[in-house]
Amino acid sequence: MKITIASGKGGTGKTMVATSLALSLAATTPGESPLFLDCDVEAPNAHLFLHPSLTEQQDVGLLIPSVDEAKCTHCGKCAEVCQYHAIAVLGQKTLVFPQLCHGCGSCTALCPEAAICEVPDRMGVIERGPAAAGISFARGVLDVGEPMAVPIIRQLKKWASSQPGQVVIRDAPPGTSCPVVETVRGSDYLLLVTEPTPFGLHDLRLAVQVAGELGIPAGVIINRENGPYPALDEFCTDNNLRVLLRIPFERAIAEGVAKGKTLVEIHPEYADCFRRMFTQIASLL
Ligand code: SF4
Ligand code: SF4
Numbered sequence: 001m002k003i004t005i006a007s008g009k010g011g012t013g014k015t016m017v018a019t020s021l022a023l024s025l026a027a028t029t030p031g032e033s034p035l036f037l038d039c040d041v042e043a044p045n046a047h048l049f050l051h052p053s054l055t056e057q058q059d060v061g062l063l064i065p066s067v068d069e070a071k072c073t074h075c076g077k078c079a080e081v082c083q084y085h086a087i088a089v090l091g092q093k094t095l096v097f098p099q100l101c102h103g104c105g106s107c108t109a110l111c112p113e114a115a116i117c118e119v120p121d122r123m124g125v126i127e128r129g130p131a132a133a134g135i136s137f138a139r140g141v142l143d144v145g146e147p148m149a150v151p152i153i154r155q156l157k158k159w160a161s162s163q164p165g166q167v168v169i170r171d172a173p174p175g176t177s178c179p180v181v182e183t184v185r186g187s188d189y190l191l192l193v194t195e196p197t198p199f200g201l202h203d204l205r206l207a208v209q210v211a212g213e214l215g216i217p218a219g220v221i222i223n224r225e226n227g228p229y230p231a232l233d234e235f236c237t238d239n240n241l242r243v244l245l246r247i248p249f250e251r252a253i254a255e256g257v258a259k260g261k262t263l264v265e266i267h268p269e270y271a272d273c274f275r276r277m278f279t280q281i282a283s284l285l
Contacts, residue, residue, distance in 0.1 A: 001167050001168070001188050001189070001281075001282060001285065002162075002167075002168040002170065002186060002187045002188050002189075003021070003167070003168070003169055003170070003187065003188065003189045003190075003191060003278075003281065004169075004170040004172050004183055004184045004187040004189075004190050004191070004216075005017050005018040005021070005169065005170065005171055005172060005191045005193060006172035006180055006183070006184060006190060006191070006192055006193070006207060007172075007174060007192060007193040007194060007203065007204075007207065008174075008175065008176055008192070008194070008200075008202070008203025008204050008205070008206045008207040009174055009175065009199065009200070009203040010174035010175070011174075012174075012193045012194055012195050012200065012223055013193055013195075013223040013224070013247070013257075014171065014172070014174070014193045015038075015040070015045055015046050015049065015171055016049075016223075016257055016262065016263050017191065017193050017221055017223070017245075017247075017263070018036070018046065018169055018170075018171040019036070019046055019049040019050055019171075019262045019263075020262045020263040020264045020270060020271075020274055021169055021191075021274045021277075021278065022034050022036045022050065022133075022135050022169050023050075023132065023133055023135070023262055023264050023265075023271070024264055024270070024271040024272075024274035024275050024278075025167055025169075025274070025275065025278060026132075026133035026134055026135050027133060027271060028275055032165070032166065033133060033134035033135045033136065034135055034136070034166065034167040034168065034169050035135075035136040035137075035138070035160060035162045035163075035166050035167070035168045035169070036050060036131065036135050036136065036137050036138070036169050036171070037138050037139070037156060037157065037160055037168065037169070037170045037171065038137075038138070038139035038140070038171050039139075039140065039153045039156060039157075039170050039171060039172055039173060039179070039182075039183040040171055040172065040173040040174070041124060041139070041140035041141060041142045041149045041152045041153055041156070041173070041179070042142050042149055042173060042179075043173075044139045044140070044141055046137075046139065046171050047131075047137070047139065048260045049260060049261070049262045050131040050132050050135060050137055050262075051131060051132050052128075052129045052130065052131035052132075052135075052137035052139075053129045053130055053131075054127040054128065054129045054137075054139075055128070055129040055130075056127065056128050056129060057125055057126070057127045058125065058126050058127075058155075058159060059122050059124075059125055060122070060123060060124050060125060060126055060140070060151060060152045060155045060156075061120050061121050061122040061123050061124075061151075062101065062102070062103030062120075062121055062123065062151060063103050063105070063118035063119065063120055063121070064086075064096065064098050064101045064103055064118065064119060064120075064121045065078070065087060065096050065101070065107050065108055065116045065117075065118060065119075066096065066116065066117055066118070066119045067087075067094045067096060067115055067116055068115045068116070068117070069093075069094070069115075071113045071114065071115035072094050072113060072115040073112075073113055073115075074089050074091075074092055074093075074094060075089075075112065075113075076089045077107075077110055077111065077112060078094065078107035078110065078111055078116065079094075079107075081106045081107055081110050082106065082107055083104075084100045084101065084102055085097070085100060086098075086100035086101035086102070087101075087107050094115075098121050099145075099146070099147055101121075102148075103118075103121075103151075105118065122143065123142065123143055123146040123148060123151065123152065124140060124141050124142040124143045124146060124152045125140070125141050125143075126138065126139070126140045126141075126152065126155055126156045126159055126160070127139055127140075127141070128159070128160055136160070136162075136166075138156060138159070138160035139156070140152040140153060140155070140156040149173065149178075149179040149182075150178050150179055150182045153179055153182045153183055154182055157170075157182075157183075157186070167278075170183050170184075170187065172184060176203075176206045176207055176209070176210050180207075180210065181210060181214070184210065184211070184214055184216060185214060187216055188216070188217075188285055189216065189217055189218070189219070189281050189284075189285060190207075190211045190216045190217070190218040190219075191218070191219055191220075191221060191244070191281075192204060192207050192208065192211070192218055192219070192220050192221070192241075193220075193221045193223055194207075194220060194221070194222060194223070194232070195222065195223050195224045196222055196224070196225055196226070196229035196232050197229070198231075200232070201229075201231055201232050201235060204220070204232070204235065205235070208239055208241065217284060217285070218241060219241060219242040219243070219244045219281065220236055220241050220242065220243050220244065221243075221244055221245045221246075221247065222243060222245070222246045222247070223247045224247065224248070224249040225246045225247065225248050225249060226248070226249035242280075242284075244277045244280060244281070245273055245274075245277055247263070247270075252266060252267075253266055253267070
């Protein structure tokens with residue numbers, strides 16, 4: 001089963017939930033620990049809680065065009081075909097803008113002079129290794145200044161394939177943009193972590209929309225609950241979203257997380273809550 005933990009915005013406690021779920025499941029079935037993927041490639045931080053030994057690495061990049069000016073007639077066909085404006089002909093120069101290039105290869109295929117060849121361009125790295133409680137851990141890290149997270153997430157999902165029957169937990173990037181959609185794609189269930197505030201509700205609405213568009217069943221975890229916030233519960237009821245767990249607003253949790261502790265280390269009794277929640281999700285699928 002593949003479960004993605006996401007939230008419409010950053011700072012809701014998504015990684016706290018994802019890491020605690022992984023540890024809770026690992027403690028129940030030693031030898032069948034989950035595979036944990038940190039897909040928040042722009043700011044991965046699950047390693048701070050799960051302490052993996054990252055023993056394997058692989059560069060991720062695209063093949064981008066390189067123009068042989070000696071062969072180029074500056075006809076402009078490559079610039080015409082590029083939907084991303086990543087190649088341009090300016091007078092007697094043909095320029096490539098690697099940060100805009102999606103590596104589709106169209107310009108290379110259509111150049112009438114065979115003046116373009118493709119060269120690898122690194123955008124980040126994927127890494128994996130064993131983590132706490134026997135969890136198999138993998139993450140992607142986008143290089144500073146690189147704009148495209150999706151190819152790294154896609155490659156991470158392929159590279160860190162699970163064993164038959166192994167539970168996969170994906171920690172998604174915040175928001176609802178393309179990197180989140182790529183992380184969620186192929187999941188069996190989406191756990192949306194939110195907080196009981198107008199901002200939290202606004203972003204939850206967007207995240208629920210993504211789940212609906214991808215046709216993936218979703219449930220909600222309310223974090224930092226501090227008294228009733230009826231609008232959130234009403235939204236969940238109206239949209240048939242189960243509230244699977246409520247985590248109170250508590251200073252001890254905030255301080256523990258800030259020191260790199262997971263929720264189940266701060267309050268071990270939550271391990272049972274996470275296991276019950278997992279059983280509930282499994283029964284829904
Ligand atoms: S299509 Fe080929 S020949 Fe034409 S401008 Fe581009 S690189 Fe040069
Ligand atoms: S490979 Fe595709 S995206 Fe990149 S410059 Fe060529 S046409 Fe544009």
